[in-house]
Amino acid sequence: MFLDFAATNPDAKLRYKRSKMILHGHSDASYLNEPHARSRSAAHFFMSGDPTDDKVMHNGGVLTVSGILKHVMSSAAEAETGALFVTCKEGTLCRNTLQDMGHPQPATPITTDNTTAAGIANRTVKQKKTRAMDMRFYWLADRVKQRRFDIGWEPGE
Secondary structure (H helix, E strand, C coil): CCHHHHHCCCCCCCCCCCCCCCEEEEEEEEEEEHHHEEEEHHHHHHHCCCCCCCCCCCCCEEEEEEECCCCCCCHHHHHHHHHHHHHHHHHHHHHHHHHHCCCCCCEEEECCCCCCHHHHHHHCCCCCCCCCCCCHHHHHHHHHHHHCEEEECCCCC
């Protein structure tokens, strides 16, 4: 494919654009689709520029993580919150590495497609029936409060 492209586009130029090396992430989960009532989580990280600018070009992915959540989740919102936990845990390692390399990081924007999970992380949802949720998921809310992560919602496709 490369040789075909080179032959049909002999004057093609490859252009590199410098980004501000700001880590961005997406998080998602699928509820009860694995054996023994387990759920699957996925995280995807990429570099980009200013997190407040919607027109910024995204670079290629730097890390993609997929796995089965260890604990049985009692709702789709809990599975999505579990996926956010895994995403932010992996994101912490990436953030620390980038900062050690001299690239200061603002609050890392993480996108989820579940409004309840985003509300739990941002402490905008008043919890009633979710009190049984695993306490380690509240680690997310602490990291958002410390401005290490910025959990946002966008509709899924």
